[in-house]
Amino acid sequence: MFKVPVSCFIISKNEGDRIGRTIRSVRPWVDEVVVIDSESSDDTVSVALAEGCRVITQSWLGFGSQKRFGEDQCRNNWVFNLDADEVVTPQLAREIIAMFANGDPVFVAYGMPIQMVYPGATTPRPMARDHWYVRLYDRRYVRFRNSKIHDTVVTDEHPIGWFQAPVFHYSMRSFADMKRKLDERTWLLVENSGLNSKLELASRLLIELPMNFFKYYVVRRHCTGGLKGLRYAWIQARYRFLKIYRLWRSGKVRSGPSSIAA
Template sequence: MARAPVSCFIISKNEADRIARTIRAVRPWVDEVVVVDSESADDTVGVALAEGARVITQPWLGFGGQKRFAEEQCRNDWVFNLDADEVVTPQLMQEILAVFANERPGFVAYGMPLKMVYPGCAKPRPLARDHWYVRLYNRRFVRFRHSRIHNSVVTGSHAVGRLQAPIHHFSMRSFADMKRKLNERTWLLVDNASPNGAGSLRLRLLSELPMNFFKYYVVRRHCMGGLKGLRYAAIQASYRYLKIYRIWRAAQQREKSSRSPLTA
Protein backbone atom coordinates (compact mmCIF):
# COMPACT_ATOMS: atom_id res chain seq x y z
CA MET A 1 0.00 0.00 0.00
CA ALA A 2 1.22 3.51 -0.82
CA ARG A 3 2.10 5.66 2.17
CA ALA A 4 1.14 9.29 2.54
CA PRO A 5 3.97 11.67 3.60
CA VAL A 6 2.11 12.26 6.85
CA SER A 7 2.89 11.85 10.55
CA CYS A 8 -0.10 10.69 12.56
CA PHE A 9 0.09 11.85 16.16
CA ILE A 10 -2.03 10.65 19.07
CA ILE A 11 -2.11 11.91 22.65
CA SER A 12 -2.99 9.33 25.26
CA LYS A 13 -3.48 8.50 28.91
CA ASN A 14 -4.70 5.11 30.15
CA GLU A 15 -5.89 3.96 26.71
CA ALA A 16 -4.39 0.46 26.64
CA ASP A 17 -7.78 -1.09 25.90
CA ARG A 18 -8.41 0.92 22.72
CA ILE A 19 -5.31 2.56 21.27
CA ALA A 20 -4.27 -0.52 19.27
CA ARG A 21 -7.37 -0.27 17.08
CA THR A 22 -6.62 3.41 16.44
CA ILE A 23 -3.01 2.74 15.41
CA ARG A 24 -3.86 -0.27 13.24
CA ALA A 25 -6.25 1.81 11.13
CA VAL A 26 -3.46 4.21 10.08
CA ARG A 27 -0.12 2.42 10.47
CA PRO A 28 -0.12 0.77 6.99
CA TRP A 29 -0.54 4.04 5.04
CA VAL A 30 1.06 6.90 7.02
CA ASP A 31 4.80 7.55 7.26
CA GLU A 32 4.89 7.29 11.06
CA VAL A 33 2.67 7.13 14.12
CA VAL A 34 3.74 9.22 17.12
CA VAL A 35 2.07 8.64 20.50
CA VAL A 36 2.58 11.28 23.18
CA ASP A 37 1.58 9.66 26.44
CA SER A 38 0.89 11.66 29.60
CA GLU A 39 2.16 9.16 32.17
CA SER A 40 -0.37 6.36 31.78
CA ALA A 41 -0.81 4.01 34.72
CA ASP A 42 -1.80 1.11 32.46
CA ASP A 43 0.02 -0.56 29.53
CA THR A 44 -0.76 2.15 26.94
CA VAL A 45 2.93 2.63 26.17
CA GLY A 46 3.58 -1.09 25.73
CA VAL A 47 0.58 -1.54 23.45
CA ALA A 48 1.52 1.46 21.31
CA LEU A 49 5.11 0.25 20.94
CA ALA A 50 3.91 -3.23 20.00
CA GLU A 51 1.76 -1.68 17.24
CA GLY A 52 4.77 0.08 15.73
CA ALA A 53 4.29 3.60 17.11
CA ARG A 54 7.07 5.86 18.36
CA VAL A 55 6.19 6.77 21.94
CA ILE A 56 7.19 9.88 23.89
CA THR A 57 6.21 10.48 27.50
CA GLN A 58 5.20 14.04 28.34
CA PRO A 59 3.42 15.21 31.52
CA TRP A 60 0.09 16.84 30.78
CA LEU A 61 0.32 20.36 29.30
CA GLY A 62 -3.40 20.92 28.77
CA PHE A 63 -5.32 19.92 25.65
CA GLY A 64 -3.86 22.48 23.27
CA GLY A 65 -0.40 22.40 24.82
CA GLN A 66 -0.15 18.61 24.63
CA LYS A 67 -1.15 18.57 20.97
CA ARG A 68 1.26 21.38 20.09
CA PHE A 69 4.03 19.40 21.79
CA ALA A 70 3.01 16.34 19.76
CA GLU A 71 3.08 18.34 16.50
CA GLU A 72 6.70 19.23 17.20
CA GLN A 73 7.72 15.58 17.64
CA CYS A 74 6.68 14.65 14.10
CA ARG A 75 9.23 14.32 11.30
CA ASN A 76 6.81 15.47 8.58
CA ASP A 77 5.24 18.91 8.15
CA TRP A 78 1.98 17.27 7.14
CA VAL A 79 0.40 15.85 10.28
CA PHE A 80 -2.81 13.99 11.05
CA ASN A 81 -4.23 14.14 14.55
CA LEU A 82 -6.27 11.35 16.10
CA ASP A 83 -7.42 10.74 19.65
CA ALA A 84 -6.85 7.29 21.12
CA ASP A 85 -10.57 6.48 20.95
CA GLU A 86 -10.96 7.28 17.24
CA VAL A 87 -10.74 5.00 14.21
CA VAL A 88 -10.18 6.07 10.60
CA THR A 89 -12.61 4.44 8.18
CA PRO A 90 -11.30 2.81 4.97
CA GLN A 91 -13.18 5.43 2.97
CA LEU A 92 -11.38 8.28 4.76
CA MET A 93 -8.04 6.55 4.23
CA GLN A 94 -8.69 6.54 0.48
CA GLU A 95 -9.64 10.23 0.51
CA ILE A 96 -6.47 11.19 2.37
CA LEU A 97 -4.28 9.13 0.03
CA ALA A 98 -5.97 10.89 -2.90
CA VAL A 99 -5.02 14.29 -1.39
CA PHE A 100 -1.35 13.34 -1.76
CA ALA A 101 -1.64 11.46 -5.06
CA ASN A 102 -0.27 14.43 -7.01
CA GLU A 103 2.18 15.41 -4.23
CA ARG A 104 0.75 18.94 -4.05
CA PRO A 105 -2.36 19.14 -1.82
CA GLY A 106 -4.77 21.87 -2.81
CA PHE A 107 -5.18 23.18 0.75
CA VAL A 108 -2.96 23.57 3.82
CA ALA A 109 -5.62 21.99 6.05
CA TYR A 110 -8.47 19.52 5.68
CA GLY A 111 -11.48 18.90 7.89
CA MET A 112 -13.61 15.80 8.17
CA PRO A 113 -16.69 14.58 10.08
CA LEU A 114 -16.44 12.67 13.35
CA LYS A 115 -19.33 10.34 14.01
CA MET A 116 -19.86 9.01 17.50
CA VAL A 117 -20.42 5.31 18.19
CA TYR A 118 -22.54 4.33 21.21
CA PRO A 119 -21.18 1.84 23.77
CA GLY A 120 -21.71 -1.71 22.56
CA CYS A 121 -22.21 -0.64 18.92
CA ALA A 122 -19.86 -1.18 15.98
CA LYS A 123 -20.85 1.84 13.88
CA PRO A 124 -22.60 5.21 14.20
CA ARG A 125 -26.38 5.60 14.21
CA PRO A 126 -28.06 6.29 10.84
CA LEU A 127 -27.72 9.89 9.58
CA ALA A 128 -25.31 10.72 12.40
CA ARG A 129 -24.42 14.42 12.59
CA ASP A 130 -21.95 14.99 15.39
CA HIS A 131 -18.83 17.08 14.76
CA TRP A 132 -16.58 18.37 12.01
CA TYR A 133 -12.91 19.10 12.78
CA VAL A 134 -9.68 20.00 11.02
CA ARG A 135 -7.37 17.03 11.64
CA LEU A 136 -5.09 16.87 8.58
CA TYR A 137 -2.87 19.92 8.04
CA ASN A 138 0.54 21.36 7.25
CA ARG A 139 2.03 22.53 10.55
CA ARG A 140 4.15 25.17 8.76
CA PHE A 141 0.93 27.11 8.14
CA VAL A 142 -1.56 26.16 10.86
CA ARG A 143 -1.25 24.78 14.39
CA PHE A 144 -3.35 23.71 17.34
CA ARG A 145 -4.49 26.52 19.61
CA HIS A 146 -2.27 26.89 22.69
CA SER A 147 -5.06 26.45 25.24
CA ARG A 148 -5.55 24.41 28.38
CA ILE A 149 -9.16 23.55 27.61
CA HIS A 150 -9.57 23.88 23.82
CA ASN A 151 -7.95 21.64 21.24
CA SER A 152 -8.91 23.09 17.87
CA VAL A 153 -6.63 23.87 14.94
CA VAL A 154 -6.42 27.61 14.20
CA THR A 155 -6.58 28.06 10.42
CA GLY A 156 -6.85 31.86 10.32
CA SER A 157 -7.38 33.12 6.77
CA HIS A 158 -6.34 29.84 5.13
CA ALA A 159 -8.95 28.03 3.08
CA VAL A 160 -9.81 24.57 4.40
CA GLY A 161 -10.53 21.51 2.29
CA ARG A 162 -13.42 19.23 3.18
CA LEU A 163 -13.19 15.45 3.24
CA GLN A 164 -16.46 13.54 3.20
CA ALA A 165 -15.70 10.18 4.85
CA PRO A 166 -15.74 10.09 8.67
CA ILE A 167 -13.64 9.16 11.62
CA HIS A 168 -15.55 6.85 13.98
CA HIS A 169 -15.39 8.13 17.55
CA PHE A 170 -15.68 5.50 20.29
CA SER A 171 -15.73 8.17 22.98
CA MET A 172 -17.47 6.19 25.73
CA ARG A 173 -16.59 2.86 27.23
CA SER A 174 -20.05 2.98 28.87
CA PHE A 175 -22.66 5.56 29.78
CA ALA A 176 -21.18 5.63 33.28
CA ASP A 177 -17.83 6.47 31.69
CA MET A 178 -19.56 9.20 29.70
CA LYS A 179 -20.90 10.77 32.89
CA ARG A 180 -17.49 10.62 34.54
CA LYS A 181 -15.80 12.31 31.59
CA LEU A 182 -18.49 14.99 31.33
CA ASN A 183 -18.25 15.70 35.06
CA GLU A 184 -14.47 16.16 34.81
CA ARG A 185 -14.85 18.32 31.71
CA THR A 186 -17.54 20.43 33.38
CA TRP A 187 -15.30 21.24 36.34
CA LEU A 188 -12.46 22.12 33.97
CA LEU A 189 -14.72 24.53 32.08
CA VAL A 190 -16.00 26.02 35.33
CA ASP A 191 -12.46 26.58 36.62
CA ASN A 192 -11.52 28.37 33.39
CA ALA A 193 -14.77 30.28 32.79
CA SER A 194 -14.73 34.05 32.37
CA PRO A 195 -16.27 35.94 35.30
CA ASN A 196 -20.01 36.49 34.80
CA GLY A 197 -22.70 38.08 36.90
CA ALA A 198 -25.11 35.69 38.61
CA GLY A 199 -28.05 37.59 37.16
CA SER A 200 -27.10 37.03 33.52
CA LEU A 201 -26.50 33.34 34.17
CA ARG A 202 -29.88 32.88 35.88
CA LEU A 203 -31.68 33.28 32.55
CA ARG A 204 -29.56 30.53 31.03
CA LEU A 205 -30.58 28.16 33.82
CA LEU A 206 -34.11 28.29 32.43
CA SER A 207 -33.19 27.48 28.86
CA GLU A 208 -30.01 25.40 29.00
CA LEU A 209 -31.58 21.97 29.61
CA PRO A 210 -34.40 22.02 27.01
CA MET A 211 -32.29 23.87 24.43
CA ASN A 212 -29.46 21.35 24.63
CA PHE A 213 -31.76 18.35 24.67
CA PHE A 214 -33.31 19.65 21.42
CA LYS A 215 -29.84 20.26 19.94
CA TYR A 216 -28.59 16.75 20.67
CA TYR A 217 -31.78 14.76 20.15
CA VAL A 218 -33.11 16.54 17.06
CA VAL A 219 -30.43 18.70 15.43
CA ARG A 220 -27.62 16.16 15.89
CA ARG A 221 -30.05 13.34 15.17
CA HIS A 222 -29.64 11.18 18.24
CA CYS A 223 -33.35 10.53 17.71
CA MET A 224 -32.07 8.00 15.15
CA GLY A 225 -30.22 6.10 17.88
CA GLY A 226 -33.18 4.54 19.66
CA LEU A 227 -33.03 4.30 23.47
CA LYS A 228 -29.28 4.82 23.46
CA GLY A 229 -29.73 8.02 21.50
CA LEU A 230 -32.37 9.25 23.94
CA ARG A 231 -30.11 8.46 26.87
CA TYR A 232 -27.14 10.15 25.24
CA ALA A 233 -29.08 13.36 24.53
CA ALA A 234 -30.48 13.46 28.07
CA ILE A 235 -27.04 13.04 29.66
CA GLN A 236 -25.43 15.67 27.44
CA ALA A 237 -28.22 18.16 28.17
CA SER A 238 -28.02 17.48 31.92
CA TYR A 239 -24.29 18.17 32.07
CA ARG A 240 -24.61 21.29 29.92
CA TYR A 241 -27.12 22.53 32.46
CA LEU A 242 -24.85 21.46 35.33
CA LYS A 243 -21.97 23.48 33.86
CA ILE A 244 -24.06 26.67 33.85
CA TYR A 245 -25.38 25.91 37.34
CA ARG A 246 -21.86 25.50 38.71
CA ILE A 247 -20.67 28.70 37.02
CA TRP A 248 -23.74 30.50 38.42
CA ARG A 249 -23.03 29.22 41.93
CA ALA A 250 -19.42 30.40 41.66
CA ALA A 251 -20.64 33.83 40.52
CA GLN A 252 -23.01 33.98 43.49
CA GLN A 253 -20.16 33.20 45.85
CA ARG A 254 -17.98 35.92 44.30
CA GLU A 255 -20.76 38.49 44.60
CA LYS A 256 -21.47 37.48 48.18
CA SER A 257 -17.79 37.76 49.07
CA SER A 258 -17.51 41.20 47.47
CA ARG A 259 -20.43 42.47 49.60
CA SER A 260 -19.08 41.07 52.85
CA PRO A 261 -17.46 43.67 55.17
CA LEU A 262 -13.72 43.36 55.72
CA THR A 263 -12.79 41.74 58.97
CA ALA A 264 -9.76 42.57 61.07
Protein backbone atom coordinates in the same frame (compact mmCIF):
# COMPACT_ATOMS: atom_id res chain seq x y z
CA MET B 1 0.41 0.40 0.07
CA PHE B 2 1.40 3.98 -0.84
CA LYS B 3 2.51 5.82 2.32
CA VAL B 4 1.61 9.50 2.50
CA PRO B 5 4.19 12.02 3.82
CA VAL B 6 2.17 12.53 6.98
CA SER B 7 2.91 12.05 10.69
CA CYS B 8 -0.04 10.89 12.75
CA PHE B 9 0.18 11.91 16.40
CA ILE B 10 -2.03 10.60 19.21
CA ILE B 11 -2.23 11.82 22.81
CA SER B 12 -3.02 9.13 25.35
CA LYS B 13 -3.46 8.19 28.98
CA ASN B 14 -4.62 4.74 30.06
CA GLU B 15 -5.93 3.80 26.61
CA GLY B 16 -4.34 0.37 26.37
CA ASP B 17 -7.68 -1.32 25.71
CA ARG B 18 -8.39 0.67 22.55
CA ILE B 19 -5.37 2.55 21.22
CA GLY B 20 -4.23 -0.46 19.18
CA ARG B 21 -7.32 -0.23 16.99
CA THR B 22 -6.68 3.48 16.45
CA ILE B 23 -3.07 2.90 15.42
CA ARG B 24 -3.92 0.06 13.06
CA SER B 25 -6.36 2.29 11.17
CA VAL B 26 -3.49 4.58 10.06
CA ARG B 27 -0.21 2.67 10.44
CA PRO B 28 -0.24 1.03 6.96
CA TRP B 29 -0.49 4.33 5.03
CA VAL B 30 1.11 7.15 7.08
CA ASP B 31 4.86 7.75 7.30
CA GLU B 32 4.96 7.52 11.10
CA VAL B 33 2.74 7.31 14.18
CA VAL B 34 3.81 9.22 17.29
CA VAL B 35 2.10 8.59 20.63
CA ILE B 36 2.36 11.31 23.30
CA ASP B 37 1.60 9.46 26.52
CA SER B 38 0.67 11.23 29.76
CA GLU B 39 2.26 8.76 32.18
CA SER B 40 -0.21 5.91 31.71
CA SER B 41 -0.45 3.32 34.47
CA ASP B 42 -1.80 0.59 32.17
CA ASP B 43 -0.26 -1.07 29.09
CA THR B 44 -0.79 1.87 26.69
CA VAL B 45 2.92 2.33 26.06
CA SER B 46 3.66 -1.36 25.44
CA VAL B 47 0.69 -1.64 23.07
CA ALA B 48 1.83 1.43 21.10
CA LEU B 49 5.40 0.15 20.89
CA ALA B 50 4.21 -3.28 19.73
CA GLU B 51 2.24 -1.54 16.95
CA GLY B 52 5.43 0.13 15.70
CA CYS B 53 4.89 3.63 17.08
CA ARG B 54 7.37 6.10 18.48
CA VAL B 55 6.29 6.83 22.07
CA ILE B 56 7.16 9.98 23.99
CA THR B 57 6.18 10.50 27.62
CA GLN B 58 4.99 13.98 28.52
CA SER B 59 3.13 14.97 31.68
CA TRP B 60 -0.24 16.57 31.02
CA LEU B 61 -0.05 20.14 29.70
CA GLY B 62 -3.74 20.68 28.92
CA PHE B 63 -5.79 19.66 25.90
CA GLY B 64 -4.52 22.13 23.28
CA SER B 65 -1.03 22.44 24.76
CA GLN B 66 -0.50 18.66 24.77
CA LYS B 67 -1.42 18.52 21.09
CA ARG B 68 0.93 21.40 20.27
CA PHE B 69 3.67 19.41 21.96
CA GLY B 70 2.69 16.46 19.77
CA GLU B 71 2.97 18.56 16.62
CA ASP B 72 6.54 19.45 17.54
CA GLN B 73 7.56 15.77 17.83
CA CYS B 74 6.57 14.90 14.25
CA ARG B 75 9.15 14.62 11.47
CA ASN B 76 6.74 15.67 8.69
CA ASN B 77 5.20 19.08 8.20
CA TRP B 78 1.89 17.48 7.31
CA VAL B 79 0.38 16.06 10.50
CA PHE B 80 -2.78 14.13 11.27
CA ASN B 81 -4.21 14.22 14.78
CA LEU B 82 -6.28 11.38 16.19
CA ASP B 83 -7.51 10.75 19.71
CA ALA B 84 -6.84 7.32 21.17
CA ASP B 85 -10.53 6.42 20.97
CA GLU B 86 -10.94 7.25 17.27
CA VAL B 87 -10.66 5.05 14.18
CA VAL B 88 -10.09 6.18 10.59
CA THR B 89 -12.54 4.45 8.26
CA PRO B 90 -11.16 2.74 5.13
CA GLN B 91 -13.13 5.22 3.01
CA LEU B 92 -11.41 8.20 4.64
CA ALA B 93 -8.00 6.54 4.33
CA ARG B 94 -8.59 6.15 0.58
CA GLU B 95 -9.59 9.82 0.27
CA ILE B 96 -6.42 10.99 2.00
CA ILE B 97 -4.14 8.64 0.06
CA ALA B 98 -5.68 9.72 -3.25
CA MET B 99 -5.21 13.39 -2.39
CA PHE B 100 -1.46 12.99 -1.78
CA ALA B 101 -1.03 10.63 -4.73
CA ASN B 102 -2.33 13.39 -7.01
CA GLY B 103 0.36 15.89 -5.93
CA ASP B 104 0.55 18.62 -3.30
CA PRO B 105 -2.72 19.25 -1.42
CA VAL B 106 -4.67 22.32 -2.53
CA PHE B 107 -5.38 23.55 1.00
CA VAL B 108 -3.17 23.79 4.12
CA ALA B 109 -5.78 22.13 6.34
CA TYR B 110 -8.57 19.59 5.95
CA GLY B 111 -11.58 18.78 8.09
CA MET B 112 -13.64 15.61 8.29
CA PRO B 113 -16.79 14.35 10.04
CA ILE B 114 -16.23 12.77 13.44
CA GLN B 115 -19.12 10.38 14.10
CA MET B 116 -19.77 9.05 17.58
CA VAL B 117 -20.38 5.36 18.23
CA TYR B 118 -22.55 4.34 21.20
CA PRO B 119 -21.23 1.90 23.82
CA GLY B 120 -21.62 -1.68 22.58
CA ALA B 121 -22.09 -0.61 18.94
CA THR B 122 -19.56 -0.96 16.12
CA THR B 123 -20.78 1.80 13.80
CA PRO B 124 -22.54 5.17 14.25
CA ARG B 125 -26.32 5.53 14.34
CA PRO B 126 -28.14 6.11 11.00
CA MET B 127 -27.73 9.62 9.54
CA ALA B 128 -25.25 10.57 12.27
CA ARG B 129 -24.43 14.26 12.47
CA ASP B 130 -21.98 14.99 15.27
CA HIS B 131 -18.92 17.16 14.59
CA TRP B 132 -16.64 18.34 11.80
CA TYR B 133 -13.07 19.00 12.89
CA VAL B 134 -9.83 19.97 11.19
CA ARG B 135 -7.42 17.09 11.85
CA LEU B 136 -5.10 16.95 8.81
CA TYR B 137 -2.97 20.04 8.23
CA ASP B 138 0.39 21.59 7.43
CA ARG B 139 1.82 22.68 10.78
CA ARG B 140 3.88 25.41 9.09
CA TYR B 141 0.65 27.35 8.53
CA VAL B 142 -1.89 26.25 11.15
CA ARG B 143 -1.63 24.67 14.58
CA PHE B 144 -3.64 23.70 17.62
CA ARG B 145 -4.61 26.47 20.01
CA ASN B 146 -2.27 26.67 23.00
CA SER B 147 -5.00 26.12 25.60
CA LYS B 148 -5.59 23.98 28.67
CA ILE B 149 -9.27 23.42 27.93
CA HIS B 150 -9.75 23.79 24.16
CA ASP B 151 -8.20 21.55 21.48
CA THR B 152 -9.10 23.06 18.12
CA VAL B 153 -6.85 23.85 15.17
CA VAL B 154 -6.67 27.61 14.58
CA THR B 155 -6.94 28.16 10.83
CA ASP B 156 -7.34 31.99 10.82
CA GLU B 157 -7.81 33.23 7.25
CA HIS B 158 -6.70 30.01 5.54
CA PRO B 159 -9.38 28.28 3.41
CA ILE B 160 -10.15 24.73 4.48
CA GLY B 161 -10.72 21.56 2.47
CA TRP B 162 -13.14 18.85 3.57
CA PHE B 163 -13.26 15.09 3.30
CA GLN B 164 -16.59 13.30 3.06
CA ALA B 165 -15.74 10.01 4.77
CA PRO B 166 -15.72 9.96 8.59
CA VAL B 167 -13.62 9.08 11.58
CA PHE B 168 -15.51 6.82 14.01
CA HIS B 169 -15.34 8.09 17.60
CA TYR B 170 -15.64 5.41 20.30
CA SER B 171 -15.66 8.07 23.01
CA MET B 172 -17.47 6.13 25.74
CA ARG B 173 -16.66 2.77 27.22
CA SER B 174 -20.11 3.00 28.88
CA PHE B 175 -22.69 5.64 29.73
CA ALA B 176 -21.21 5.75 33.24
CA ASP B 177 -17.87 6.55 31.63
CA MET B 178 -19.58 9.29 29.60
CA LYS B 179 -20.96 10.87 32.79
CA ARG B 180 -17.55 10.74 34.48
CA LYS B 181 -15.82 12.43 31.54
CA LEU B 182 -18.48 15.15 31.24
CA ASP B 183 -18.36 15.77 34.98
CA GLU B 184 -14.57 16.22 34.89
CA ARG B 185 -14.74 18.47 31.82
CA THR B 186 -17.49 20.60 33.35
CA TRP B 187 -15.49 21.25 36.51
CA LEU B 188 -12.43 22.05 34.38
CA LEU B 189 -14.42 24.67 32.46
CA VAL B 190 -15.67 26.19 35.69
CA GLU B 191 -12.20 26.32 37.22
CA ASN B 192 -10.76 28.06 34.15
CA SER B 193 -13.64 30.46 33.63
CA GLY B 194 -13.35 34.22 34.06
CA LEU B 195 -16.13 36.40 35.44
CA ASN B 196 -19.56 35.77 33.93
CA SER B 197 -22.65 37.92 33.72
CA LYS B 198 -25.06 37.14 36.54
CA LEU B 199 -28.03 38.05 34.35
CA GLU B 200 -26.82 35.87 31.48
CA LEU B 201 -26.25 32.91 33.77
CA ALA B 202 -29.73 33.31 35.26
CA SER B 203 -31.36 33.37 31.83
CA ARG B 204 -29.37 30.37 30.64
CA LEU B 205 -30.39 28.36 33.69
CA LEU B 206 -33.94 28.54 32.35
CA ILE B 207 -33.22 27.41 28.80
CA GLU B 208 -30.00 25.37 28.91
CA LEU B 209 -31.57 21.96 29.53
CA PRO B 210 -34.39 22.02 26.92
CA MET B 211 -32.26 23.90 24.36
CA ASN B 212 -29.44 21.37 24.51
CA PHE B 213 -31.75 18.37 24.57
CA PHE B 214 -33.28 19.66 21.32
CA LYS B 215 -29.80 20.32 19.91
CA TYR B 216 -28.53 16.80 20.56
CA TYR B 217 -31.72 14.80 20.03
CA VAL B 218 -33.05 16.58 16.94
CA VAL B 219 -30.35 18.76 15.33
CA ARG B 220 -27.55 16.23 15.80
CA ARG B 221 -29.96 13.39 15.04
CA HIS B 222 -29.58 11.22 18.12
CA CYS B 223 -33.30 10.61 17.58
CA THR B 224 -32.19 7.95 15.09
CA GLY B 225 -30.26 6.13 17.83
CA GLY B 226 -33.25 4.61 19.66
CA LEU B 227 -33.10 4.42 23.45
CA LYS B 228 -29.34 4.93 23.45
CA GLY B 229 -29.78 8.12 21.46
CA LEU B 230 -32.39 9.38 23.89
CA ARG B 231 -30.13 8.61 26.83
CA TYR B 232 -27.13 10.26 25.17
CA ALA B 233 -29.05 13.47 24.41
CA TRP B 234 -30.40 13.67 27.97
CA ILE B 235 -26.97 13.20 29.58
CA GLN B 236 -25.40 15.85 27.33
CA ALA B 237 -28.21 18.31 28.07
CA ARG B 238 -28.00 17.67 31.81
CA TYR B 239 -24.28 18.36 31.98
CA ARG B 240 -24.63 21.49 29.84
CA PHE B 241 -27.12 22.69 32.44
CA LEU B 242 -24.80 21.66 35.29
CA LYS B 243 -22.01 23.74 33.76
CA ILE B 244 -24.14 26.87 33.97
CA TYR B 245 -25.37 25.98 37.46
CA ARG B 246 -21.82 25.40 38.69
CA LEU B 247 -20.68 28.69 37.20
CA TRP B 248 -23.55 30.38 39.05
CA ARG B 249 -22.60 28.70 42.33
CA SER B 250 -18.88 29.39 41.86
CA GLY B 251 -19.33 33.10 42.56
CA LYS B 252 -17.49 34.07 39.36
CA VAL B 253 -20.17 36.58 38.41
CA ARG B 254 -20.46 40.25 37.61
CA SER B 255 -23.27 42.56 36.61
CA GLY B 256 -22.10 43.25 33.01
CA PRO B 257 -22.14 40.97 29.95
CA SER B 258 -19.72 38.10 29.50
CA SER B 259 -18.85 35.19 27.26
CA ILE B 260 -19.45 31.75 28.78
CA ALA B 261 -17.03 28.96 27.90
CA ALA B 262 -18.43 26.38 25.48
